[in-house]
Amino acid sequence: xxxxxxxxxxxxxxxxxxxxxxxxxxxxxxxxxxxxxxxxxxxxxxxxxxxxxxxxxxxxxxxxxxxxxxxxxxxxxxxxxxxxxxxxxxxxxxxxxxxxxxxxxxxxxxxxxxxxxxxxxxxxxxxxxxxxxxxxxxxxxxxxxxxxxxx
Numbered sequence: 001x002x003x004x005x006x007x008x009x010x011x012x013x014x015x016x017x018x019x020x021x022x023x024x025x026x027x028x029x030x031x032x033x034x035x036x037x038x039x040x041x042x043x044x045x046x047x048x049x050x051x052x053x054x055x056x057x058x059x060x061x062x063x064x065x066x067x068x069x070x071x072x073x074x075x076x077x078x079x080x081x082x083x084x085x086x087x088x089x090x091x092x093x094x095x096x097x098x099x100x101x102x103x104x105x106x107x108x109x110x111x112x113x114x115x116x117x118x119x120x121x122x123x124x125x126x127x128x129x130x131x132x133x134x135x136x137x138x139x140x141x142x143x144x145x146x147x148x149x150x151x
Contacts, residue, residue, distance in 0.1 A: 020032035020033065074111065074112055075109060075110045075111050075112065076110065076111075076112045076113070076114050076130075076131075077096070077099065077104075077105055077110035077112065077113050077114070078114050078116050079094070079099070079104075079113060079114070079115055079116065079129075080115075080116045080117075080118040080119050081115070081116070081117060081118060081119040081120060081121045081136060081139060082118060082119025082120065082121075083104075083119070084115075084121055084123075084125065084127070085119070085120070085121050085122055085123055087099075087102055087104065088123060088125050089123065090123050090124050090125070091124065091125070092125050092126075093125065093126045093127075093128060094115075094125055094126070094127040094128065094129070095113070095127075095128040095129075096108070096110065096111075096113050099113070112130040112131070113128075113129040113130050113131075113150075114129060114130060114131045114132070114133070115127060115129045115131075115132045115133065115136045115140075115147075116133050116135070116136055117133050117134070117135025117136035117137075117138065117139050118135075120139070121139065121140070121145060124145065124146075125145060125146075126145075126146040126147065126148070127140070127145065127146070127147040127148065128147075128148045128150055129147070129148075129149065129150065130149070130150045130151070131149070132147070132149065
């Protein structure tokens with residue numbers, strides 16, 4: 001049970017600031033207990049946490065762990081318009097499945113399809129893709145190509 005007679009002072013004691021460079025008799029004179037040479041004797045030096053004075057630091061011995069986006073990265077297959085005109089005939093559908101059948105999506109490793117605007121398209125094909133570049137959309141509207149954006 002807490003009583004007035006049991007209470008203790010839990011505050012930190014106020015320590016006086018260490019006054020360095022005040023002559024040889026103070027014990028902290030001349031070099032101010034920093035040593036003669038080296039980075040530690042200069043102003044602005046901060047020792048990195050884990051420094052072990054000559055031997056290999058602990059943080060270099062430990063394995064590197066942390067977040068990588070590899071598990072969550074989207075694998076996007078980018079397809080230019082000139083490649084579509086090379087691969088497809090009139091009336092065909094451009095999609096990830098048809099690209100896999102034509103050997104352009106090996107092992108179905110790509111999950112998303114993006115159409116880029118490099119080149120010209122001169123065939124009437126229907127395109128099913130997840131995203132389109134601005135240049136591709138301009139060229140597809142001019143040629144009246146049927147396209148569908150997937151989500």
